[in-house]
Amino acid sequence: MALFSIQDICKSYPGVQAAQNVSFEIDEGEIVGFLGKNGAGKSTIIRILAGVEQPDSGTISMYEAPCTFTMAKQAADAGIAVVHQELNDVPLLTVAENMAMGLGYPKKAGILDRRALNARARAALAELHMDVDPNALVGELSVAERRMVMIARALLTDAKLIVLDEPTASLTEREIEELFAVIKRLKSQDVSFLYVSHRLKEITELCDRSLVMRDGHLVADVQMKEIDEDALVALIAGKRKESLTSKRAERTFGDEVLRVEGLDPFYRGSPFDLHVAAGEILGLAGLGGAGRTETIRQILGANPNLGVTCTLNGRNVQITSPKQAWDCGIGLVPEDRRNEGALLNFPITHNITLSSLKLRRSRNWLPFPSTGKEAREAEHQITTLNLKTPSAEESLANLSGGNQQKAILARSLSAGCKVLILDEPTHGVDVDAKTEIYSQIMRLAASGCAIILISSELPELIELADRFMVLSEGKLVASLNGEVSENELLKLCLTANSEMVA
Ligand SMILES: Nc1ncnc2c1ncn2[C@@H]1O[C@H](COP(=O)(O)OP(=O)(O)OP(=O)(O)O)[C@@H](O)[C@H]1O
Ligand SMILES: [Mg+2]
Incomplete structure (x- = not known):
């Protein structure tokens, strides 16, 4: 008897x-595994089986008994725990309080037993080898930590089915390993998982079977033993896989555009410098907590007291805020884009053109952008990035x-930056969209933009970057020019204090 099943679920927006x-x-x-391109319908199904949204028609059953989930609690009570793609935690509550949501709070003599609450949270976090204070406010954690906290919460629930919608986005290799170990252990206790990821390596390593969605239809249900990665990609894309990336041609760099001296992510007393030339892609490698995002924050002037000096196109500039960096032509695509960059209730067009309104004027002296030009740029980006939407006027949400x-x-x-930090x-x-993003990044570099790239996916970093800086525990542990293998780079990331490589 199947643990869980859905039949003929339909949902339209x-x-x-x-x-x-x-x-x-x-x-x-x-x-x-639950696979499919962006917009294929995976999260829609997940929201339905979590009771967050209702289907137009169709049924859900547990052990062949039909269930109706009109709210999240019913699904949770039936034994389904869901970690949604968009984190739905509460930033102003503590880690332990967030983890207790929906599970009930332990009480002693009628009042909240904070010690028991924290102990329970600490135990679940320890299973994932996470060293986070249960009393810390969730809003103060990194995206990766917040996701791990939500995963730990799912583990606390004694669920029969755990649904993870892109759990590894923003997790590091080490955190992913911890997560996989826990998943495999729970599997041996007969817990089931529905697992969404765009990283096929994870799917082949972890899953017994995969479901593939395409344009709202379930197009395949295959045993992993019976399929290889290429065939899986073909099922997802609906066509044979093209070569993922075009190996870059010999590229030439211009003058140094940006030089930042005195960076020291966690004030370890061993500051380092960073520089990048026009047309160059500098890769920042490192595991989570290595100090990559902190390095970026310091470049953008997050800590004016540190004495970081910044030279842009040979001129000394004092950067004290991201806004000022932006005015100097240094752009940032933050990791937590949904919280730090999305205007969810605005149309896609404005979300795309927001940073380049000056470039969209029909006459330079006009103080406002031309709606026609804005619309054309938005359409262009929608087509090249294969952005799935009924129209450019749809709300981002x-x-x-x-x-x-x-x-x-x-x-x-599309903002025309001199330096772009991704x-x-x-x-x-x-x-598919990854390939397109890679070529856009290459194209930007070829047009003279200096690029600083952070990526936890090492193959991606290796494919794109011309030079690498490896950080570990806030220190620069290696600087590498040119070709490097994934294993070499991973080894450098893992070994702190390795010798400087020329
Ligand atoms: N609240 C909504 N209102 C209107 N359309 C929506 C809404 N939620 C989802 N959609 C649309 O439904 C389709 C399926 O979206 P869904 O979020 O299920 O995709 P997904 O497979 O999870 O994609 P991704 O890999 O990008 O997360 C998309 O075309 C999306 O634009
Ligand atoms: Mg989704």
Whole structure:
């Protein structure tokens, strides 16, 4: 008897059929991959089986008994724990309080037993080898930590089915390993998983079976033993895989554009310098907590007391805020784009053109942009990044997670920056769109933009970057020019204090 099944689930939104007659089953102790391009309908199905949204038609059953989930609690009570793609934690509550939401709070003599609450949270976090204070406010954690906290919460619930919608976006290799170990252990206790990821390596490593969605339809239900990665990509894309990236041609760099001296992410007393030339892509490698995002913050003037000096095009500049950096021509695509960059209730067009309104004027002396030019730029980006939406006027909030990422990325790609800093640019983005983003980054570099790239996906970093700086625990542990293998780079990331490599 199947643990869980859905039959003929349909769901439409204005202008989109997000799910059409989707049926599948999940057995006890089975790890099932849930795949599909951005906007294919994965999160829609997940929101339905979590009770967050209702289907137009179709049924959900647990152990062949039909269930109706009209609110999240019913799904949770039935034994389904869901970690959504868009984190729905509460920043102003502590880690332990967030983890207790929906589970009930332990009480002693009628009042909240904070010690028990924290102990429970600490135990779940320890399973993931996470060293986070249960009393810390969730809003003060990094995106990766917040995601891990939500995963730990799912582990606390004694669920029979755990649904993870892109759990590894923004997690590091080490955190992913911890997560996989826990998933495999729970599987041996007959817990089942529905697992969404755009990273096929994870799917092949973890899953027994995969479901593939395309344009709202379930197009494949395959045992992983019976399929290889190329065939899986073909199923996702609906066509044979093209070569993922075009190996870059010999590229030439111009003059140094940006030089920043005295960076010291965690004040370890061993400051380092960073420089990047026109047309060059500098890769910042390192594991989570290595100090990559902090380095970026310091470049953008987050800590004026540190004495970081910044030279832009040979001129000394004093950068004290991201806004000022932007005025100097230094753009940033932040890691947490949804919180730091998305105007969710605004149309896609404005989300794309927000940073380049000056470039969209029909006459330079006019103080406002031309709506026609704005619309054309938006259409151009929508087509090149294959952004799935009924129209450019749709609110950003109504797009699938990956398509939101693309829209915010498009904003900076089209802004005409001298230096562009990209923090995990392809998180949550499907294979096809990744290829397109890679070529846009290359094109930008070829046009003379200096690029600083952070990516936890080493193959991506290796493919794109001309030079690498490896950080570990806030220190620069290696600087590398040219070719490097994934294993070499990973080894450098893992070994702190390794010798400087010329
Ligand atoms: N609230 C909504 N209003 C309107 N359209 C929506 C809404 N939520 C989702 N959609 C649309 O439904 C389709 C399926 O979206 P869904 O979020 O399920 O995709 P997904 O497979 O999870 O993609 P991703 O990999 O990008 O997360 C998309 O075309 C999306 O724009
Ligand atoms: Mg999704």
